Amino acid sequence: MIPELGHFALILALLTALVQGTLPMLGAAMREPRLMALARPAARAQFLLVALAFTCLAWSFVANDFSVQNVATNSNSELPLHYRVAATWGSHEGSLLLWTLMLGGWSFAVTLFSRNLPAPMLARVISVMGLVSAGFLLFLLFTSNPFERLVPAAAEGRDLNPLLQDPGMVFHPPLLYMGYVGFSVAFSFAIAALLGGRLDATWARWSRPWTTIAWSFLTVGIALGSGWAYYTLGWGGWWFWDPVENASFMPWLTGTALIHSLAVTEKRGAFKSWTVLLAIIAFSLSLLGTFLVRSGVLTSVHAFATDPARGVFILAFLAIVIGGSLALFAYRAGKVGLGGAFGPVSRESMLLANNVLLIVALASVLLGTLYPLFLDALNLGKISVGPPYFDTVFYPLMAPAAFLMGVGPLARWTRTPLPELAARLRWALGVAAATALVAPFLLGRWSLLVAFGLFLAFWIFATTAVNLRQRLLASPRRGVLAKLRANSPSYYGMILAHLGVGVFIIGVTLVKGYEVEKDVRLDVGESVALGGYDFKFVGVTPQPGPNYRALTGTVEVRKDGRLIETLAPEKRIYNASGQTMTIAAIDTGILGDRYVSLGEPVSADATNIDGPWGVRIYLKPFVDWIWMGAFLMALGGFIAVSDRRYRLALKTRAARGFGDAVGHAGAD
Amino acid sequence: MKPRTRRFAWIVAGLGILGIAAALVLSAFQSNLVFFFTPSQVAARETPQGRPFRVGGLVEAGSLAREPDSLTVRFRVTDTAKTIPVSYTGLLPDLFKEGKGVVAQGTLGPDGVFHASEVLAKHDENYMPPEAKAAVDQAHKGMTMKSLHQDTKAER
Numbered sequence: 001m002i003p004e005l006g007h008f009a010l011i012l013a014l015l016t017a018l019v020q021g022t023l024p025m026l027g028a029a030m031r032e033p034r035l036m037a038l039a040r041p042a043a044r045a046q047f048l049l050v051a052l053a054f055t056c057l058a059w060s061f062v063a064n065d066f067s068v069q070n071v072a073t074n075s076n077s078e079l080p081l082h083y084r085v086a087a088t089w090g091s092h093e094g095s096l097l098l099w100t101l102m103l104g105g106w107s108f109a110v111t112l113f114s115r116n117l118p119a120p121m122l123a124r125v126i127s128v129m130g131l132v133s134a135g136f137l138l139f140l141l142f143t144s145n146p147f148e149r150l151v152p153a154a155a156e157g158r159d160l161n162p163l164l165q166d167p168g169m170v171f172h173p174p175l176l177y178m179g180y181v182g183f184s185v186a187f188s189f190a191i192a193a194l195l196g197g198r199l200d201a202t203w204a205r206w207s208r209p210w211t212t213i214a215w216s217f218l219t220v221g222i223a224l225g226s227g228w229a230y231y232t233l234g235w236g237g238w239w240f241w242d243p244v245e246n247a248s249f250m251p252w253l254t255g256t257a258l259i260h261s262l263a264v265t266e267k268r269g270a271f272k273s274w275t276v277l278l279a280i281i282a283f284s285l286s287l288l289g290t291f292l293v294r295s296g297v298l299t300s301v302h303a304f305a306t307d308p309a310r311g312v313f314i315l316a317f318l319a320i321v322i323g324g325s326l327a328l329f330a331y332r333a334g335k336v337g338l339g340g341a342f343g344p345v346s347r348e349s350m351l352l353a354n355n356v357l358l359i360v361a362l363a364s365v366l367l368g369t370l371y372p373l374f375l376d377a378l379n380l381g382k383i384s385v386g387p388p389y390f391d392t393v394f395y396p397l398m399a400p401a402a403f404l405m406g407v408g409p410l411a412r413w414t415r416t417p418l419p420e421l422a423a424r425l426r427w428a429l430g431v432a433a434a435t436a437l438v439a440p441f442l443l444g445r446w447s448l449l450v451a452f453g454l455f456l457a458f459w460i461f462a463t464t465a466v467n468l469r470q471r472l473l474a475s476p477r478r479g480v481l482a483k484l485r486a487n488s489p490s491y492y493g494m495i496l497a498h499l500g501v502g503v504f505i506i507g508v509t510l511v512k513g514y515e516v517e518k519d520v521r522l523d524v525g526e527s528v529a530l531g532g533y534d535f536k537f538v539g540v541t542p543q544p545g546p547n548y549r550a551l552t553g554t555v556e557v558r559k560d561g562r563l564i565e566t567l568a569p570e571k572r573i574y575n576a577s578g579q580t581m582t583i584a585a586i587d588t589g590i591l592g593d594r595y596v597s598l599g600e601p602v603s604a605d606a607t608n609i610d611g612p613w614g615v616r617i618y619l620k621p622f623v624d625w626i627w628m629g630a631f632l633m634a635l636g637g638f639i640a641v642s643d644r645r646y647r648l649a650l651k652t653r654a655a656r657g658f659g660d661a662v663g664h665a666g667a668d
Numbered sequence: 669m670k671p672r673t674r675r676f677a678w679i680v681a682g683l684g685i686l687g688i689a690a691a692l693v694l695s696a697f698q699s700n701l702v703f704f705f706t707p708s709q710v711a712a713r714e715t716p717q718g719r720p721f722r723v724g725g726l727v728e729a730g731s732l733a734r735e736p737d738s739l740t741v742r743f744r745v746t747d748t749a750k751t752i753p754v755s756y757t758g759l760l761p762d763l764f765k766e767g768k769g770v771v772a773q774g775t776l777g778p779d780g781v782f783h784a785s786e787v788l789a790k791h792d793e794n795y796m797p798p799e800a801k802a803a804v805d806q807a808h809k810g811m812t813m814k815s816l817h818q819d820t821k822a823e824r
Contacts, residue, residue, distance in 0.1 A: 344678075356686075360686070360689055360693075367693070367697065368697065371697075381703065381704070382703070382704035382802060383701050383702060383703050383704060384701075384702045384704065384722065385701060385702070386701075386702050388696075388700045389696050389697055389700035389701075393692070393693050393697075396692070397689070519757075519758045519759050520739070521737065521738060579762075579763070580763070582762055599739075599759030599760070600759070600760065602734055602739065604734065604736070614739050614758075614759045616759055
């Protein structure tokens with residue numbers, strides 16, 4: 001009964017989404033307030049219906065209703081409760097429902113927080129979101145119904161893929177989707193502005209907080225996914241340039257460019273058409289990412305099924321959304337007009353360079369991700385593009401971007417005399433260069449890579465410090481606290497996010513420069529020395545788990561003969577699927593991780609667990625700085641959004657701007 | 669300089685930089701492509717010399733052997749028509765099993781042994797790596813004619 005209720009709610013949601021997607025849009029075109037007024041209630045009703053459907057599915061998982069196909073395939077009565085809840089989005093169908101739920105949630109948020117938007121603008125924004133939602137609901141209902149019944153009901157479920165039975169599964173997909181789907185708001189604002197012929201600084205100010213918050217969620221989502229891969233895949237890597245990772249990274253790169261270009265549009269009125277284009281691209285890449293991951297084009301943990309009907313549907317949907325919005329852009333962009341002029345050395349030019357670098361990086365990731373798929377689709381052979389390609393292309397492109405991050409915030413709008421800029425940067429350059437020369441010696445070994453990475457990181461730190469100092473000196477208030485308070489949250493958000501990039505660079509550089517990896521064969525009682533530590537393999541003992549049997553190894557770590565810790569890597573065999581999982585034991589520290597994972601028994605008799613084992617031992621200096629940096633970036637985004645300016649601006653704008661908004665609508 | 673000439677100079681400089689970037693990207697792309705071959709193609713010597721490539725198929729049942737006192741393993745990869753011997757030093761992934769799909773990346777030695785630097789089997793149990801599946805399918809297509817008779821007999 002409950003699954004049918006969910007199914008019915010989805011059908012009603014589709015109908016509501018169609019109303020939401022058409023009537024308010026029509027109302028905006030005809031200047032009919034009654035039709036426009038439908039936007040808000042329709043969006044809210046649609047969200048509640050999708051939420052009801054989602055709850056029904058989650059209930060089926062929690063209640064172990066194995067008469068539902070989706071539950072029978074992706075859950076098991078032995079599965080702990082929190083993983084049964086997370087299994088709701090563990091399948092293709094469930095994750096699409098989560099996608100739709102997020103979209104509904106974002107639309108709901110728009111109805112709440114854009115109370116002061118001019119009615120035609122809001123009607124169009126909500127309509128565009130309704131159309132996207134209708135597309136996804138159609139897809140769910142016709143190709144991927146999560147409530148499909150299984151007749152006769154299964155006695156027991158097939159279990160959730162053991163790789164997904166991890167706390168990461170509870171947080172990573174919802175946060176990632178929050179980011180992906182959040183770009184739909186910026187996209188809808190862009191389309192609404194193109195339709196309404198109204199693209200100005202106010203539009204940028206409306207879009208900015210939505211974009212920043214979506215970007216922050218995406219940043220956290222990607223960082224969690226990366227951390228999850230680090231400790232569960234047992235390889236100790238934090239980024240593999242896997243197509244699935246690239247699918248989430250491409251919207252992130254575009255979103256980063258979009259945040260910066262929106263800043264220029266809001267402050268200077270420049271880059272308008274470019275900003276609109278970026279908003280369209282960012283959401284298109286989110287859709288493309290969903291397509292890549294969900295359609296089974298890439299076979300990996302993330303691709304749950306291979307069904308051509310789904311692929312064709314998503315491809316058609318992509319073509320309509322991307323093609324349609326680009327066509328609209330081509331038709332309307334000419335009317336957008338140009339912004340203020342700026343000199344070759346100015347904050348605008350720096351941000352422009354930053355955008356170009358990010359987009360070139362995006363294009364190279366896109367090439368490496370899609371080219372193998374094209375060749376395969378055309379039957380021209382199977383190839384793969386290795387991580388070395390991405391490394392050789394990506395780092396050289398991002399290095400100048402990191403350098404510009406130091407210069408940009410110090411440059412003035414419109415034009416900055418070069419000598420003045422150089423004078424401000426002298427001190428920072430000295431600090432960065434000195435650190436780059438000296439620090440690698442202190443860390444053990446000087447190498448060009450490490451020196452260069454540290455130079456960039458400390459360049460960002462030092463220039464940020466210079467920037468903050470100047471801000472404080474320029475402030476007329478007395479007392480450090482009062483001076484600090486004079487700056488806006490969005491300024492501190494920017495500072496924090498930039499510092500996050502510096503922290504991230506330190507992590508990447510030092511782990512690449514100084515990591516030690518060793519796969520060894522260890523007999524019981526045997527030791528191996530690595531990076532000043534002694535790792536002694538004591539043996540393996542069987543241990544029961546809730547829905548698996550584990551073999552727990554014991555590895556004693558000594559430094560100078562003194563026992564500092566005992567690590568317990570595990571090998572798990574899951575009861576329902578019989579699948580094996582490696583759980584690494586990681587000692588996490590601010591200066592780096594000690595990482596031990598078990599391979600398999602390597603004596604002649606493969607079932608003898610008391611003999612020698614293959615053991616993987618890694619030392620990962622400063623690896624946690626990578627994720628710390630990402631979280632700082634996201635935190636910066638959240639702080640920036642808390643800026644009162646966005647809310648105040650909306651109010652004053654609404655107070656004096658409603659009349660001219662209606663006037664604008666007449667231009668349709 | 670007239671504003672127009674200056675703008676032109678900027679555009680030329682911008683395009684030049686983009687062109688150089690594109691050239692660098694494409695050359696890095698070219699040199700990092702890894703091609704995939706089936707055991708049958710390897711047996712027919714279609715593979716490039718001295719350049720890493722990928723080979724995929726099924727791990728032949730009963731072919732896995734360990735060298736004593738090291739982490740080196742030897743196994744054979746088959747597409748059901750031809751097999752190729754593989755040697756690999758390191759830890760095998762969790763989903764590596766005899767009779768299951770596998771993809772290995774490495775180089776072909778003069779002795780005909782494929783020296784793998786990486787063994788991939790990081791997929792769900794129920795799905796084969798797409799390359800491995802393709803290898804087996806292709807071999808089947810080639811064999812259909814001659815084995816059709818035997819297959820029907822076996823089915824009875």
